[in-house]
Amino acid sequence: MQIEFLMRHPLKSLLYVEWILFAVVMALEVSPRDGQMLEPKWLNIGIVVLLAVMGLRLPAGKLWVRILYTIAQIVPIFVAAAVGMRPVGLLFIIVVIRSYPIFDRKYRLWITGGIFALWLTTMSLYPYHQRGRTDRVNRDRPTITSTNPRSPATGNPPQVDRSEDSPQEARRERDGFRWGFVSLFGGILLSLQLLVDRILAEKQAKEELAIANQRIRSYALKAQENGSLQERNRIAREIHDSLGHSLTALNLHLEMAVKLSQVHPEKSREVLLEAKRLGSIALKDVRQSVSTLRSDPMHDRDLATAIQELADEFKLSNYIQPLCQIDLPPNLPPSVTITIYRLIQEALTNISKYAHATAVTIDIHTKAHAIELQITDNGRGFIPTNNATGFGLQGMRERVLSLQGEFELMSAPDRGCQIVASIPWSKD
Numbered sequence: 441m442q443i444e445f446l447m448r449h450p451l452k453s454l455l456y457v458e459w460i461l462f463a464v465v466m467a468l469e470v471s472p473r474d475g476q477m478l479e480p481k482w483l484n485i486g487i488v489v490l491l492a493v494m495g496l497r498l499p500a501g502k503l504w505v506r507i508l509y510t511i512a513q514i515v516p517i518f519v520a521a522a523v524g525m526r527p528v529g530l531l532f533i534i535v536v537i538r539s540y541p542i543f544d545r546k547y548r549l550w551i552t553g554g555i556f557a558l559w560l561t562t563m564s565l566y567p568y569h570q571r572g573r574t575d576r577v578n579r580d581r582p583t584i585t586s587t588n589p590r591s592p593a594t595g596n597p598p599q600v601d602r603s604e605d606s607p608q609e610a611r612r613e614r615d616g617f618r619w620g621f622v623s624l625f626g627g628i629l630l631s632l633q634l635l636v637d638r639i640l641a642e643k644q645a646k647e648e649l650a651i652a653n654q655r656i657r658s659y660a661l662k663a664q665e666n667g668s669l670q671e672r673n674r675i676a677r678e679i680h681d682s683l684g685h686s687l688t689a690l691n692l693h694l695e696m697a698v699k700l701s702q703v704h705p706e707k708s709r710e711v712l713l714e715a716k717r718l719g720s721i722a723l724k725d726v727r728q729s730v731s732t733l734r735s736d737p738m739h740d741r742d743l744a745t746a747i748q749e750l751a752d753e754f755k756l757s758n759y760i761q762p763l764c765q766i767d768l769p770p771n772l773p774p775s776v777t778i779t780i781y782r783l784i785q786e787a788l789t790n791i792s793k794y795a796h797a798t799a800v801t802i803d804i805h806t807k808a809h810a811i812e813l814q815i816t817d818n819g820r821g822f823i824p825t826n827n828a829t830g831f832g833l834q835g836m837r838e839r840v841l842s843l844q845g846e847f848e849l850m851s852a853p854d855r856g857c858q859i860v861a862s863i864p865w866s867k868d
Contacts, residue, residue, distance in 0.1 A: 454537050454636065461534050462492055465527045484525045487516045491531060498542050506542045510535065510551065514558060521562040529625055532559045536629060540636045552633050556626060563622075660842075667838060690718040724757060728789065743768055743777050747784055747802065754788045754800070762788070762800040769806050769865070776863055779839045780804070780813060786832050787815040787859055795819025795857065810845075810862045818856040824849050836861075 469484045491513060499509045513535045521528045532555050539551040693715035700708035738746055744766050751762040784802060791797050797819035804813050833849065840847040840861045851857035 453639070454540060458495065458534050458537050461530050461537075462488065465530050468527050469525065481523070481525070483523055484520055487520045487525070488531075490516055491534065495534075495538055498538065500542065503547075509542075510539060513538070514555075518558075518562065521566045524566070528562055529559055533628065533632070536632060540632075540640070545637065545640075548633065548636070552629050556629055559625060560622065664842070667842075671835065687718075687722050690715050690722060693718060738777060738781065743772065743780060746781055747804075750781075750784055750788055751802065754792060758792050760798060760800060762802050764802045765804070766802070767805045768811070769867070772811075772865070775843060776811065776865060779843060779863060780811070780861075782839060783813060783836050783859070783861055784815065786836050790832055791817045791819060791857075794822070797856065806865070809864060809866055811865050813859075813861045813863070815859045816856065821851045821853050821855045821857050823853065824851055 465488055466485070469481055469488065494509075494513060499506045517528060517531045517535070520531065525531075536552055536555050539555075540548055543551060693711050697708045697711040697715060700711060741749075747764060747766060751764055755761045788800070791800060795817050797817035799818045801814070801816045803816075804811065806812075836859070837847045837849075840863060843863050845861060845863040848860045849857070850860070
């Protein structure tokens, strides 16, 4: 039960301070007073135990319940002050400490000010400290009397009895002690108020940060869904631009071949060969679109095998064998695996369409906390700023950034292109 209470307490550091104050109060109550024999005040001890038990469960309901709880703590403290308990101020500090987790800041200020006023009231109604201190001062202060008076004729001062000044000096000393003690108690309450406001502000900032992180994760999921929609739209545009163009050209060539078959057979044969080439291109576009739409593009293959198959398909259509240097760790997360696969797939597609390259290199190597991918070709290159809004390059960048990675593209006209991606990864 104690462990559960400790885990539920919103400010554990204040709970430790409260326990220390209870220990000090209990020690003062069971210790001897003014050199007398040890005589425990069982009523005072019972009040301390009652207040300690009341702190095992802090109210968190309506405002009036919390106010009644605070008043219920103050009543035993007044009783303790009436029967002569010494550390009443410490008990008031405990009440102030308990008010911090259950009241808002505006109410905490009122509670702190009210506790200070109540403490001043108890000091006025039951001035145990001042009364005891004054009695001790009057009892211990000696009476100063001159036993050898001198006459005015000889120039010596007359006899002076300073015992009458003792009550005035004791009163001044008592007032100085009282105001010093009041200043000390007020300073303690003010320091506690500022310290707790600082702690609660930091705690609230952490909670708001956690809420913000949760919202960011929610937004990330929505962005992922939007990204999937954008990916589908991109594929639709690719099908319209590439496959639609190829099929339209194929249809025109077939119509021309039919018309030329009787008049110019040789010319018709050339048109049919061109139509066959366009059909192959259309079939390739269809396969690529279907592969992109798959929920699992790996299709139960490991990443190295899938990359090699991409390289072989690239060779069939471009007559260039990409040089692959692959160093991959086992058991990569699916998100990392699919991202690497899509990057290579998109890069090879762009090289096939636009680069007119004669050499392509795919280099994957594993570092301590990241996997680095480099795809290089010696094609005609381009100016990266002129292609910043391309669907392919933008999609590659977004995939890497979604994994907290880094993406860099370096290219220039007639100098080829190099894509470098660093994707965080850990064995844990």
